[in-house]
Amino acid sequence: xxxxxxxxxxxxxxxxxxxxxxxxxxxxxxxxxxxxxxxxxxxxxxxxxxxxxxxxxxxxxxxxxxxxxxxxxxxxxxxxxxxxxxxxxxxxxxxxxxxxxxxxxxxxxxxxxxxxxxxxxxxxxxxxxxxxxxxxxxxxxxxxxxxxxxxxxxxxxxxxxxxxxxxxxxxxxxxxxxxxxxxxxxxxxxxxxxxxxxxxxxxxxxxxxxxxxxxxxxxxxxxxxxxxxxxxxxxxxxxxxxxxxxxxxxxxxxxxxxxxxxxxxxxxxxxxxxxxxxxxxxxxxxxxxxxxxxxxxxxxxx
Amino acid sequence: xxxxxxxxxxxxxxxxxxxxxxxxxxxxxxxxxxxxxxxxxxxxxxxxxxxxxxxxxxxxxxxxxxxxxxxxxxxxxxxxxxxxxxxxxxxxxxxxxxxxxxxxxxxxxxxxxxxxxxxxxxxxxxxxxxxxxxxxxxxxxxxxxxxxxxxxxxxxxxxxxxxxxxxxxxxxxxxxxxxxxxxxxxxxxxxxxxxxxxxxxxxxxxxxxxxxxxxxxxxxxxxxxxxxxxxxxxxxxxxxxxxxxxxxxxxxxxxxxxxxxxxxxxxxxxxxxxxxxxxxxxxxxxxxxxxxxxxxxxxxxx
DNA sequence: CAAGCTTGTTCAGAATTTTAGATATGACGA
DNA sequence: TCGTCATATCTAAAATTCTGAACAAGCTTG
Numbered sequence: 001x002x003x004x005x006x007x008x009x010x011x012x013x014x015x016x017x018x019x020x021x022x023x024x025x026x027x028x029x030x031x032x033x034x035x036x037x038x039x040x041x042x043x044x045x046x047x048x049x050x051x052x053x054x055x056x057x058x059x060x061x062x063x064x065x066x067x068x069x070x071x072x073x074x075x076x077x078x079x080x081x082x083x084x085x086x087x088x089x090x091x092x093x094x095x096x097x098x099x100x101x102x103x104x105x106x107x108x109x110x111x112x113x114x115x116x117x118x119x120x121x122x123x124x125x126x127x128x129x130x131x132x133x134x135x136x137x138x139x140x141x142x143x144x145x146x147x148x149x150x151x152x153x154x155x156x157x158x159x160x161x162x163x164x165x166x167x168x169x170x171x172x173x174x175x176x177x178x179x180x181x182x183x184x185x186x187x188x189x190x191x192x193x194x195x196x197x198x199x200x201x202x203x204x205x206x207x208x209x210x211x212x213x214x215x216x217x218x219x220x221x222x223x224x225x226x227x228x229x230x231x232x233x234x235x236x237x238x239x240x241x242x243x244x245x246x247x248x249x250x251x252x253x254x255x256x257x258x259x260x261x262x263x264x265x266x267x268x269x270x271x272x273x274x275x276x277x278x279x280x281x282x283x284x285x286x287x288x289x290x291x292x293x294x295x296x297x298x299x300x301x302x
Numbered sequence: 303x304x305x306x307x308x309x310x311x312x313x314x315x316x317x318x319x320x321x322x323x324x325x326x327x328x329x330x331x332x333x334x335x336x337x338x339x340x341x342x343x344x345x346x347x348x349x350x351x352x353x354x355x356x357x358x359x360x361x362x363x364x365x366x367x368x369x370x371x372x373x374x375x376x377x378x379x380x381x382x383x384x385x386x387x388x389x390x391x392x393x394x395x396x397x398x399x400x401x402x403x404x405x406x407x408x409x410x411x412x413x414x415x416x417x418x419x420x421x422x423x424x425x426x427x428x429x430x431x432x433x434x435x436x437x438x439x440x441x442x443x444x445x446x447x448x449x450x451x452x453x454x455x456x457x458x459x460x461x462x463x464x465x466x467x468x469x470x471x472x473x474x475x476x477x478x479x480x481x482x483x484x485x486x487x488x489x490x491x492x493x494x495x496x497x498x499x500x501x502x503x504x505x506x507x508x509x510x511x512x513x514x515x516x517x518x519x520x521x522x523x524x525x526x527x528x529x530x531x532x533x534x535x536x537x538x539x540x541x542x543x544x545x546x547x548x549x550x551x552x553x554x555x556x557x558x559x560x561x562x563x564x565x566x567x568x569x570x571x572x573x574x575x576x577x578x579x580x581x582x583x584x585x586x587x588x589x590x591x592x593x594x595x596x597x598x599x600x601x602x603x604x
Numbered sequence: 605c606a607a608g609c610t611t612g613t614t615c616a617g618a619a620t621t622t623t624a625g626a627t628a629t630g631a632c633g634a
Numbered sequence: 635t636c637g638t639c640a641t642a643t644c645t646a647a648a649a650t651t652c653t654g655a656a657c658a659a660g661c662t663t664g
Contacts, residue, residue, distance in 0.1 A: 007384060008310050010651095025611055034653050039613060041651085049391045059660070061611080067391075070400040074387035081383050082309060085376035089351045089369075098372035128375075312622095327640055336624045341642065343622085363631080363640075 007048060009082055012075040014041040015053065019072045023062050088126040097149075097282030101130035103142040105153035106226035107171055107269050109245040113152075116291050120284070127284045135202060135225060143274060149281045150289060151274045165274035166289070169296045173269050175259040176247050177239035184257045200229050200240035243269060309350060311384055314377040316343040317355065321374045325364045390428040399451075399584030403432035405444040407455035408528040409473055409571050411547040415454075418593050422586070429586045437527060438506045445576060451583045452591060453576045467576035468591070471598045475571050477561040478549050479541035486559045502531050502542035545571060 017027035018038065028035040046053050053068035064072065092098065100120075104113060117129065132148060139153035143163065152168075177183055183197055196219065203222040221238060223229045229240055230247075234255055241264075242256075250256040273289050275281050281289065319329035320340065330337040348355050355370035366374065394400065402422075406415060419431065434450060441455035445465065454470070479485055485499055498521065505524035523540060525531045531542055532549075536557055543566075544558075552558040575591050577583050583591065 006312060007388070008312065010308060010310065012387075023611070024613095035612070036614080036654080037652055043613090044651090050395050051391060056612090061660080066400050067394045070390060070394060071387065074383070074390050078380065078383045078387055081376070081380045085373065085380055086309070088372060088376050089353060092369045092372060093352050098368050325640070326642095337641075338625075338643080339623050345642090346621090358641085 007045075009078070011041050011045040011048075012078055014038055015045060015072060015075055016079060018042065018062055019064060019068075084126065091124070091126045095282065096124065096127055096284050099128045099130055100124075100150065100281065100285045100288060101132075101148040102150045102152065102288070103132045103134050103139045103148040104151075105139055105271065106133050106135050107154065107243045107246075108152050108271060109171060109243065111245065112292075112295060116288065116295060119291055120288050123287060124284045143276055146276070146279065149275055149279065150285050152271065152292070153274075154269055154271060162277050163274050164277050164280075165272045166293060168271040168273055168292060169299055170268040170270040172244040173241040173267060174244050174247065175239060175241050175261050175264050176233060176251065176256045177259055178234060178236035179254060179257050180236055181239060181257075183239055183259050183261075185260060198238035200232055200238045202226060202229060309347075311380070313343050313347040313350075314380055316340055317347060317374060317377055318381060320344060320364055321366060321370075386428070393426070393428045397584065398426065398429055398586050401430045401432055402426075402452065402583065402587045402590060403434075403450040404452045404454065404590070405434045405436050405441045405450040406453075407441055407573065408435050408437050409456065409545045409548075410454050410573060411473060411545065413547065414594075414597060418590065418597060421593055422590050425589060426586045437504060440506060442576075445578055448578070448581065451577055451581065452587050454573065454594070455576075456571055456573060464579050465576045466579050466582075467574045468595060470573040470575055470594060471601055472570040472572040474546035475543040475569060476546050476549065477541060477543050477563050477566050478535060478553065478558045479561055480536060480538035481556060481559050482538055483541060483559075485541050485561050485563075487562060500540035502534055502540045504528060504531060 014027065014031065017030055018024055021027040021030055024038045024042070025035050028038045031038070042053065049071065051067050051071075052065055053071055055063045055065050117131075120127075120129070130148070132142065134142065134153075136154065139148075139151045140163070142148040143151040181197075198219045198221060200221050200223055203224065221232075223232070226242075226246075230242065232238060233240060233242065233247075234250065239259060247256050251258055273292050275285070275289070280286075316329065316333065319332055320326055323329040323332055326340045326344070327337050330340045333340070344355065351373065353369050353373075354367055355373055357365045357367050419433075422429075422431070432450070434444065436444065436455075438456065441453045442465070444450040445453040483499075500521045500523060502523050502525055504527075506526065523534075525534070528544075528548075532544065534540060535542060535544065535549075536552065541561060549558050553560055575594050577587070577591070582588075
């Protein structure tokens with residue numbers, strides 16, 4: 001027998017008003033109701049909960065009991081989530097989407113992402129976000145399959161049919177290795193011969209579309225995600241290209257060193273933000289895209 | 303004009319039932335109500351929110367709209383906090399206190415505290431906890447002033463009038479310093495002469511009751527909290543006694559070394575758990591105390 | 605210390621909301 | 635095409651909640 005007691009939001013709202021106003025009559029005025037209605041609501045609430053919320057013994061003033069204080073605290077939490085519901089519904093009524101799902105290339109600098117998402121949450125507190133970090137072609141795939149509505153990734157991997165994409169500032173790719181590595185400045189390898197050393201490159205699992213980005217060496221390890229590549233580089237295993245913002249701290253701290261490679265043509269990893277043409281993002285998603293572009297412009301100013 | 307629309311918990315509950323059952327009729331059966339009542343509740347909810355929760359266009363089946371899905375998610379959150387309120391009230395009805403406030407001596411091993419509090423939260427999920435970390439006499443003071451109901455601290459500092467206290471296993475106090483320190487084994491100081499080196503000791507701000515615990519040196523710094531002492535020791539400034547569990551990791555990692563001191567008589571810092579006689583803790587607090595004691599017994603078994 | 609004001613409770617009737625049950629209608633499957 | 639199942643709609647009845655007034659018990663003020 002599920003009998004969760006017929007609590008009502010209104011009762012809780014009345015309780016909160018009384019607690020805030022400090023008196024039944026005050027709450028009644030604030031709620032535009034008769035005092036007796038307030039009294040009645042509190043009464044039924046008390047009997048439904050089975051505990052006294054107010055100290056009625058001595059004085060006639062509305063003084064919360066200790067139990068009452070506790071219930072008020074809980075009631076606030078209930079009222080808050082109800083308020084969230086209303087806010088969310090308000091957004092939906094105004095055409096906001098129910099959620100925004102984003103796939104991001106692991107190359108995309110996380111500070112820029114975090115910054116954009118922070119703004120997004122301020123602007124659209126009621127719209128939940130779904131975030132996936134993927135690499136290379138997986139971004140386009142998520143976009144096409146509808147798993148995500150917005151994709152941020154390398155433009156090489158976006159065939160444009162059916163997708164609308166906007167260019168963003170790319171990230172600088174720099175060749176790095178651990179300080180002890182032979183290719184490192186001051187290392188014992190002669191310059192111009194990086195081909196002979198183990199290169200770590202990013203690839204993807206899927207059999208199709210296996211072109212790689214910036215392969216120089218013969219001796220190559222293919223890694224499925226950028227974090228693993230990062231970890232191996234830090235451990236001193238091989239060398240490889242990394243997005244500059246991601247290794248800046250490591251280079252500054254001396255955990256990695258930037259390699260001098262004349263024949264390195266990795267240059268800039270181009271980035272763009274894209275969405276499907278036939279299911280464009282709603283207002284919130286649109287806003288997020290524009291936020292990323294604006295961020296881009298601001299960066300370009302330096 | 304605050305007009306938050308007269309949502310009711312019951313409406314949301316009905317919505318959740320429908321979403322779960324997959325049909326109005328099914329939800330009606332589950333709720334022991336007529337189908338028309340369910341239909342009515344959903345109808346009014348939809349009109350109050352101003353959006354369609356179900357796709358009624360083509361088929362007659364109860365299919366949530368995308369907006370409906372979003373609202374269901376929010377409704378779940380509201381229902382959850384309402385459930386929390388009910389659970390809390392149930393506890394209060396059974397005599398649970400509205401919260402348990404604890405002051406703990408900084409010397410008390412944090413693993414033991416965390417362990418006990420974890421169990422506490424499993425056993426009493428609805429009872430909020432208020433925790434303060436203090437040192438020495440401040441514990442007794444909090445207890446007496448009523449700021450906290452349960453105190454865990456060194457027994458030297460508990461004058462027993464009006465307080466009921468139970469002995470716990472104490473913590474071993476060991477003299478430590480950074481590896482480079484002259485007193486360290488292999489250091490250049492001759493043993494038996496620690497008095498000449500800077501000792502860090504714990505003390506308290508208050509002018510009254512300024513006795514210190516285990517003072518050996520002449521050259522002394524008095525610190526207000528154990529964390530600062532810990533930090534200074536790690537930084538290689540002075541030596542001092544520390545609770546063994548708190549520096550075990552540091553000693554194992556070589557960041558601190560244990561000093562050999564024949565005339566060190568700090569030994570064991572005794573601990574006890576106490577509460578005021580005239581306002582004993584409620585069932586939850588009582589349980590926490592017993593949990594600490596039981597933990598003690600379990601430790602003694604090794 | 606008593607009058608005057610405010611506050612909380614109680615009660616009866618009224619207004620509102622919610623329910624059950626019957627009926628209509630669309631969707632689905634045999 | 636028919637029978638079954640599910641939802642929407644309607645009406646009357648049932649339940650809940652509101653108001654307004656009467657009353658009792660502080661608190662304030664003169």
